[in-house]
Amino acid sequence: MGMAAEDTRTVIDPLALRRAFGTFLTGVTVITTVDSDGKPRGMTANSFASVSLDPPLLLVCVGKSASSYPAFTGSDRFAVNLLRDSQIDVSNLFASKASDKFASVGYDVVHTGAPVLTDCLTWFDCTMHEHVDAGDHAILIGRIQAFGTSPSAPLGFCRGRYAQVKDPLPPGWLSSNDMIIGYLIEAQGQVLLVSDGKGGWVLPTAPRKLVNGRLPVTGGGELSLMSDDTFLYSVFDVSGHDSGYLIYRARLAEPRGALALPTGYRFFAPSELPYDEIASTEVRAMLRRFVRESEHGGYSIYMDSHDGGRLATVGAAQPWVRHAQT
Ligand SMILES: Cc1cc2nc3c(=O)[nH]c(=O)nc-3n(C[C@H](O)[C@H](O)[C@H](O)COP(=O)(O)O)c2cc1C
Numbered sequence: 001m002g003m004a005a006e007d008t009r010t011v012i013d014p015l016a017l018r019r020a021f022g023t024f025l026t027g028v029t030v031i032t033t034v035d036s037d038g039k040p041r042g043m044t045a046n047s048f049a050s051v052s053l054d055p056p057l058l059l060v061c062v063g064k065s066a067s068s069y070p071a072f073t074g075s076d077r078f079a080v081n082l083l084r085d086s087q088i089d090v091s092n093l094f095a096s097k098a099s100d101k102f103a104s105v106g107y108d109v110v111h112t113g114a115p116v117l118t119d120c121l122t123w124f125d126c127t128m129h130e131h132v133d134a135g136d137h138a139i140l141i142g143r144i145q146a147f148g149t150s151p152s153a154p155l156g157f158c159r160g161r162y163a164q165v166k167d168p169l170p171p172g173w174l175s176s177n178d179m180i181i182g183y184l185i186e187a188q189g190q191v192l193l194v195s196d197g198k199g200g201w202v203l204p205t206a207p208r209k210l211v212n213g214r215l216p217v218t219g220g221g222e223l224s225l226m227s228d229d230t231f232l233y234s235v236f237d238v239s240g241h242d243s244g245y246l247i248y249r250a251r252l253a254e255p256r257g258a259l260a261l262p263t264g265y266r267f268f269a270p271s272e273l274p275y276d277e278i279a280s281t282e283v284r285a286m287l288r289r290f291v292r293e294s295e296h297g298g299y300s301i302y303m304d305s306h307d308g309g310r311l312a313t314v315g316a317a318q319p320w321v322r323h324a325q326t
Contacts, residue, residue: 025158028087030094031060031140032107032115033078035071040102040115043068044095046157047137048080056144057129061137067097073138076128077112080142081120085153088162090117111146122149179246181206182283183215184233184290185225187252187259190267191287192223193274197264200277203247204265213253217262224253234286236304247286249299270294 032042047061060080062072072078083091094101106118111125126142156163182203185192193201194217204223206215213227233249252259256267268274270291278284286302293299300311 019159022159025156025163027121028083028091028155028157028162029060030081030083030090030117030120031062031072031078032081032117033068033072033075034113034115035068036074040107041068041071042094042101042115044091045080048082051141055129057141058124058126058144059139059141061134061139063137065136069138072140073131075114077114078126078128078140078142079110079112079114079116080124080126081117082122083155084119084121084150085155085164087120087155091155091162120150121152121154123147179244182245182247183225184247184249184286185215185223185252186249186294187256187267189294190256190269191273191290192252192265192267193278195264195266196279200279201266201274202278202280203283215250217265221262223259225250226253231299232301233290233299234282234302236282236286236302236309245282249290 026046027048029045029048030042031045031048032040035041043062043066045060045062047059049059051057051059058080060078062069066072090105093105102115107115108118110116110123112127114125116123116125124142124144125146126144129141129143131141132139153165156165182205183192184203192204194204196202204215204217210225210227210230213225213230215223215225217223230248230250232246234247235244237244261267273287273291275284275287278287282304289300289302298313300313302309302311
């Protein structure tokens with residue numbers, strides 16, 4: 001007769017065990033939910049694990065001594081926000097007993113209603129699939145309803161200390177996933193182009209999506225764009241190039257005349273656009289469409305496809321309405 005597992009237990013020193021667990025290198029997450037009063041609650045947790053792809057499940061363990069324990073086990077939803085390498089302060093804040101941890105940290109309601117940190121490496125918005133009682137913790141198993149990720153470097157944690165990950169992206173990742181993000185910037189009817197240094201003109205580009213409407217420009221400085229007036233305009237591939245192009249139509253926030261343009265940048269009136277000095281057929285065609293549409297005051301969005309591309313009419317530009325992404 002085998003002995004019951006419970007009878008074979010030996011004495012384990014919890015502190016020594018904690019140190020042994022701590023040798024496992026993890027990322028750092030902030031798990032969030034809303035309590036029964038509707039108040040956002042959150043705590044730092046590194047006990048995260050992916051569980052299943054189909055159905056999409058993850059888990060995280062919440063200690064029974066955490067003051068947000070009842071909020072998590074009593075809720076039907078929670079979010080897991082993985083932190084970026086520059087978010088040690090966010091990790092420390094959510095590992096503290098501060099009474100309002102969300103006072104200084106932005107969050108959005110995305111799908112389930114659990115707070116999703118506006119700035120993080122990756123987030124998973126979950127409904128509670130199941131919670132399992134396990135010793136001094138509860139295992140929360142979440143079913144992922146929505147998620148998002150970014151190419152930033154993750155924050156690491158090992159042996160009780162934060163750790164940096166040296167090469168956050170595998171070689172080739174950027175070149176295979178990169179989109180060139182270009183801006184068709186208009187100010188009082190004129191369009192901003194930048195010299196390619198070889199006698200040609202190209203659209204200004206940005207390294208990534210803008211933050212607060214600021215477009216960093218090569219050579220230093222930045223241009224201020226009207227955030228509520230920045231619209232997707234065209235998505236296309238250029239033959240012979242790996243990257244796709246994603247072009248936004250935008251308007252300068254300040255008057256054109258008031259701006260000290262960095263070298264190489266120049267505004268062109270629609271009738272003076274230097275089509276012959278723009279190498280890309282796709283960009284030329286897009287500018288022609290822009291000039292045509294500006295005259296008629298209605299815009300469309302273009303997306304290329306194997307059989308020639310599609311246009312969707314946007315109609316009169318409307319101000320953005322704040323809308324949670326689902
Ligand atoms: C890097 C790190 C990872 C942590 N991981 C967990 C965890 O997985 N589960 C847990 O219950 N607490 C974990 N904690 C501790 C909680 O964040 C801490 O107890 C917090 O004060 C709980 O907040 P609350 O009492 O406001 O709910 C971790 C702390 C840090 C700094």
